[in-house]
Amino acid sequence: MSKTIDEAPGAVRDARRAGRRRTMSSRSRKEAFYFWLFISPWLIGFVGFLLGPMIASIYISLTEWDSFTPPEWVGLDNYAKALTEDPVFWKALGNTFYYAAISVPLGLAIGVWLANLLNKRVRGRKLFRTFIYLPTLVPLVATAMVFKMVLAPSGPLNEALSWIGIDGPNWLLDPTWVKPALIVLSAWGAGGATVLLLSAMNGIPRELYEAAEIDGAGAWRQFWSVTFPQITPVIFFNLIMGLIGSFQIFSQVYILTAGGPDNASQMVVPLLFREAFSFYHFGYASAVAWLLFVVIMAFTLIAFRTSRSWVFYEQEVK
Amino acid sequence: MTGLASQAPARAGARRKRPEREPRLLSAFKASPATYAVLLVVSAVFFVPFILMVSISLSSDLTSSQNAFTVIPTEFEWRNFTEVFTATGLPVGRFVLNSVLIATLSAVGQVLSSSLVGYAFARLRAPGKGVMFMIVLATMMIPAQITMIPQFLLFKELGWVNTYLPLIVPNFFTNAFNVFLVRQFVSRISGELDEAAQMDGLGYFGVYRRIILPMMWPILTAIAIFTLTHAWGDFMGPLIYLNSEESMPLALGLQYMTGTSNEMQLPPWNLVMVGSIILTLPMIAIYYLGQKYLYEMNLQGGSAGVK
Numbered sequence: 223m224s225k226t227i228d229e230a231p232g233a234v235r236d237a238r239r240a241g242r243r244r245t246m247s248s249r250s251r252k253e254a255f256y257f258w259l260f261i262s263p264w265l266i267g268f269v270g271f272l273l274g275p276m277i278a279s280i281y282i283s284l285t286e287w288d289s290f291t292p293p294e295w296v297g298l299d300n301y302a303k304a305l306t307e308d309p310v311f312w313k314a315l316g317n318t319f320y321y322a323a324i325s326v327p328l329g330l331a332i333g334v335w336l337a338n339l340l341n342k343r344v345r346g347r348k349l350f351r352t353f354i355y356l357p358t359l360v361p362l363v364a365t366a367m368v369f370k371m372v373l374a375p376s377g378p379l380n381e382a383l384s385w386i387g388i389d390g391p392n393w394l395l396d397p398t399w400v401k402p403a404l405i406v407l408s409a410w411g412a413g414g415a416t417v418l419l420l421s422a423m424n425g426i427p428r429e430l431y432e433a434a435e436i437d438g439a440g441a442w443r444q445f446w447s448v449t450f451p452q453i454t455p456v457i458f459f460n461l462i463m464g465l466i467g468s469f470q471i472f473s474q475v476y477i478l479t480a481g482g483p484d485n486a487s488q489m490v491v492p493l494l495f496r497e498a499f500s501f502y503h504f505g506y507a508s509a510v511a512w513l514l515f516v517v518i519m520a521f522t523l524i525a526f527r528t529s530r531s532w533v534f535y536e537q538e539v540k
Numbered sequence: 541m542t543g544l545a546s547q548a549p550a551r552a553g554a555r556r557k558r559p560e561r562e563p564r565l566l567s568a569f570k571a572s573p574a575t576y577a578v579l580l581v582v583s584a585v586f587f588v589p590f591i592l593m594v595s596i597s598l599s600s601d602l603t604s605s606q607n608a609f610t611v612i613p614t615e616f617e618w619r620n621f622t623e624v625f626t627a628t629g630l631p632v633g634r635f636v637l638n639s640v641l642i643a644t645l646s647a648v649g650q651v652l653s654s655s656l657v658g659y660a661f662a663r664l665r666a667p668g669k670g671v672m673f674m675i676v677l678a679t680m681m682i683p684a685q686i687t688m689i690p691q692f693l694l695f696k697e698l699g700w701v702n703t704y705l706p707l708i709v710p711n712f713f714t715n716a717f718n719v720f721l722v723r724q725f726v727s728r729i730s731g732e733l734d735e736a737a738q739m740d741g742l743g744y745f746g747v748y749r750r751i752i753l754p755m756m757w758p759i760l761t762a763i764a765i766f767t768l769t770h771a772w773g774d775f776m777g778p779l780i781y782l783n784s785e786e787s788m789p790l791a792l793g794l795q796y797m798t799g800t801s802n803e804m805q806l807p808p809w810n811l812v813m814v815g816s817i818i819l820t821l822p823m824i825a826i827y828y829l830g831q832k833y834l835y836e837m838n839l840q841g842g843s844a845g846v847k
């Protein structure tokens with residue numbers, strides 16, 4: 223990362239130098255020509271599929287448009303509607319927060335816990351790691367199909383609960399339990415973080431543990447004072463990716479609950495999808511997309527800001 | 541996704557540690573019976589959905605219609621694995637073919653475009669390059685939902701709805717993450733070889749085609765695997781653009797299979813689970829075959845992302 227940022231001003235400086243000489247040699251002009259030629263696939267894609275649509279999206283979000291009749295300019299009405307009139311928007315946003323606030327830390331906690339266990343000299347470590355990692359390879363649609371069965375009223379989850387005397391709910395049809403059900407599904411994929419964290423733990427110098435042991439630190443203390451600080455960069459990376467991913471949750475909701483019962487599991491992206499592709503409210507849906515973007519950016523920024531106080535870097539990043 | 545492949549460092553670490561380990565095992569690395577107990581229980585819990593998937597896929601139509609599955613298989617209706625292609629009233633074979641087609645062409649597009657663009661960013665000098673690369677990095681932060689609606693309207697205008705084109709064509713224009721990966725990879729290759737080749741009269745495209753491209757294959761394999769798995773499992777894209785049974789990929793077709801025409805009728809869960817297995821197995825196979833290349837990508841992209 224540091225390299226790329228170093229090079230950018232370098233390129234600008236090159237350009238300036240070239241400008242001062244007024245003329246570029248024919249060789250460097252040819253090189254520049256090939257540069258632009260070779261990056262043209264990305265450049266065309268950037269303009270056609272990203273920049274253009276982004277500008278269009280801002281415009282559409284300020285109109286009322288069903289794509290069949292001409293768009294009607296409504297100013298900020300769509301944003302106002304989402305924030306003040308539409309109770310489903312707030313419910314979906316609240317549900318999404320709830321989901322992100324529990325599933326991301328839970329996934330990380332399970333990931334760290336399992337990685338710490340696998341980091342010990344365990345026999346059959348490779349096998350355990352495979353078992354824990356395997357769920358992350360299953361496409362989301364297949365995961366959703368299986369969890370429809372796992373979470374069924376007489377499914378394996380409720381059966382396991384009945385062994386310890388708990389009468390399990392009808393997970394997907396009960397307004398209080400439908401979000402925890404989606405969180406259970408997300409926890410199944412905690413192995414992705416485990417594998418990344420495990421490789422970070424492997425890189426921790428053994429001398430640190432030797433020193434801690436000589437100082438008489440117990441297992442708990444060694445974990446919090448040696449292991450944890452050393453893996454905070456990876457935890458931070460997983461936190462950011464997890465937050466962004468969980469705010470964009472879609473397929474699980476669409477397949478398992480369709481947002482129900484009574485919007486108890488409605489989330490922002492499924493709401494946006496429904497508004498756009500079922501009701502053809504393209505203006506309103508675009509406004510919701512920008513609001514989601516603002517929320518994601520805000521949380522990412524907060525995470526970056528607070529990271530200074532808890533993410534530990536061995537050496538200062540250049 | 542970058543986490544896919546940290547097996548290699550784990551293994552390397554274990555190897556490095558072996559000579560040091562001999563004197564005494566540090567308490568932090570001692571595995572107690574409780575460690576094994578927890579790992580066994582967690583592995584079993586993580587594995588239950590897989591067993592359930594297999595168990596349901598092997599159950600008879602009667603068991604399936606009564607929702608009377610057990611986690612441990614009691615029936616073994618292997619013919620479900622052929623029936624899924626004939627008995628659902630849906631072109632399931634076609635679903636699979638569509639998935640293969642979309643995933644393969646997407647991967648080809650990403651490999652071709654990202655290698656060319658990444659090479660240019662790593663090797664060629666031009667005024668404005670720094671700014672362009674900043675833009676590449678900045679675009680990684682834009683969530684797909686922002687561009688989803690205008691893109692849909694654009695593709696609708698082009699008459700591409702209900703074709704594979706909206707799912708495949710954007711891949712031929714690469715994406716920021718893959719450009720970044722290739723650029724990082726090529727930056728680490730020594731420039732002496734392409735300078736020598738240029739002395740011998742090879743043009744910029746020649747250097748790319750003959751010198752750099754053959755050396756890029758580890759990162760390109762990783763990008764191909766990443767694109768394949770993404771396109772194979774993608775649900776939202778096909779849901780937006782494809783509405784005829786003939787054009788659906790398996791991920792969408794499976795969902796379609798659970799929505800039965802008759803309200804009174806239950807979906808054929810045993811066949812849906814066979815479909816889920818067909819959807820899952822290639823991903824496990826690809827991961828298994830490509831582990832070490834994914835590690836490469838992890839090294840290039842993942843660690844760069846962490847720092």
